[in-house]
Amino acid sequence: MPGLLVLMGSGETSPTMVEVHRAAARALPPGARAVLLDTPYAFQENAADISARARRYFRHSVGLDVEVSSGVAGAGWVFSGPGSPTYALRRWLGSGVAGDLRARVRSRQGVTVLASAAACTAGLATVPVYEIYKAGAEPHWREGLGLLEPFGLRAVIVPHYDNAEGGTHDTRYCYLGERRLSRMERELPTGAVVLGLDEHTALVVDLEAETAEVAGRGGLTVRRGGAQAVLPAGARVTLAELRGLAEDGARTRAPVTPPSARRQATLEEAVGSCGRRFDAAAARPDPVAAARAVLDLEAEIVRWAADTEEDAGGVEQARELMRLLIGRLGELAATAALGRLAVPLLELRAELRAQGRYDVADALRAVLLQAGLKVEDTRQGPHRLPAPPSREPETPPEKSG
Structure with missing residues (x-):
């Protein structure tokens, strides 16, 4: 069973991410069980409709027959996407799913795809985006799953990094904006780094080879201490090189492979x-x-x-x-x-x-x-x-x- 961790900034069930999903699915053995974790949006009245659309997407565009589940035991491929990061975390931490997800990544087994809200939960801390952006809570972090820590990466994942929906106000950085993210950065543990994933962009981590590739339309921003480096779509680095960027405060550049694929329109x-x-x-x-x-x-x-x-x-x-x-x-x-x-x-x-x-x-x-x-x-x-x-x-x- 391959060991892949795929983190997506957005667009997880759109045409822009089809090739990323297909590449991950090709690594699966025949008959592998594929699971859609609906937890992040399970509280929504249209949850069944979201699941149905996602299942159609994976069946017709990716070639995966996906079952909706609240657990991941025995699954070769696991996907979770939009909704509320904190709602998902509360249920995963209280049910054992959090431990199952950590075990999958730590043992380098199976394909785990976390996108948008679910991607928020993958780091050592989580952006409570609903509470801050929608309900006006003071900027703060919540507990995260810490999926990258076994590989020496003390990082928080910020999807929707280049979001521009606000128009006249700053909605970058998962709707936090520069002012709030700068404040929250100062509250991170020593040595922690922000990994910002642009929309319609994925970070594909080969857990066995310990390499990472940026795919899609945008880039991956490594941000720490007021400095940042951007890995564009098409960039391939080792996890050691990514750790070097994080440890050096993102002041050095890692060697990257220039983009080759044509950028898909949203x-x-x-x-x-x-x-x-x-x-x-x-x-x-x-x-x-x-x-x-x-x-x-x-x-x-x-x-x-x-x-x-x-x-x-x-x-x-x-x-x-x-x-x-x-x-x-x-x-x-x-x-x-x-x-x-x-x-x-x-x-x-x-x-x-x-x-x-x-x-x-x-x-x-x-x-x-x-x-x-x-x-x-x-x-x-x-x-x-x-x-x-x-x-x-x-x-x-x-x-x-």
Whole structure:
């Protein structure tokens, strides 16, 4: 059984992390049991939905048949992700799961993947992000699992390190911001270091070889005493080199392998790109290119449908934009040749119906009707008819005299 510890800053059930999951899963022997620890979000009303989406993601995108569980005994592969770090810790420390996780890593056995909230718990101390950011508690640390300490790394893990959702206020460093993280750093035990994992980024630790690789879109920041070093995606170091960075206050640089893989777009970036392409096509005007931008937006929504974190608005916000763009296609149809527009619009409608998005497909049919194209669904498929011309109400003749 391989010994891997994978820590993710975010994006654990998104397309950006698919290759990281697949690489870890390839190391498993046939028939290995795969477990999803739902503890961090088990208190949420939509916990069952989060688990279902995660299971679909691992089954269809990674090729793992995952069971939802509250324990890890006998599992070759263990995953835990979003939710509340402190809620998870309370239950893991009180149930024996914490000891099981420590034993897996210490014995260098099995694949253990901890992401987002669960990644917070992996260090010697944990960021209580809900309590500080949501409830206004004073900055403080909670106990952590200390998974890296057997390898000489006294570190806290801070996911969402480069978060920028705050806009006008600082939400970096797992929503702490610089002011609060600086204060909390001074309260860490002597020699402890912050390992900051950017969003859609993973630290893959080979426990047997004692090597580490940064994968994904961002980097790993080693921060201590006001100094920091950043290992970019693609960097490969030994744990001894990582310890050297930590012990030297991150003032020296470890040798790294430069990135080789092309950076994948997040959902937010993909949605923004589709929106800009639509705007450019509408300005020309080019209805076919505009319709293609909507089709590509729908494809991105399908790709990201299993994402459980829903960064920056998530899939629902993307769907809202798609509805808006479909409405704008109707405006383009009024000024463009309907013949050029009909085919891509009907293709889009067929894709929407195939995905079960009947509400959006119906909205598109209404747009087509306004543009002069009536669509009737038959057993043989959609059938196009010219829409009946709109009739202005007749004005009664003026009475003489």
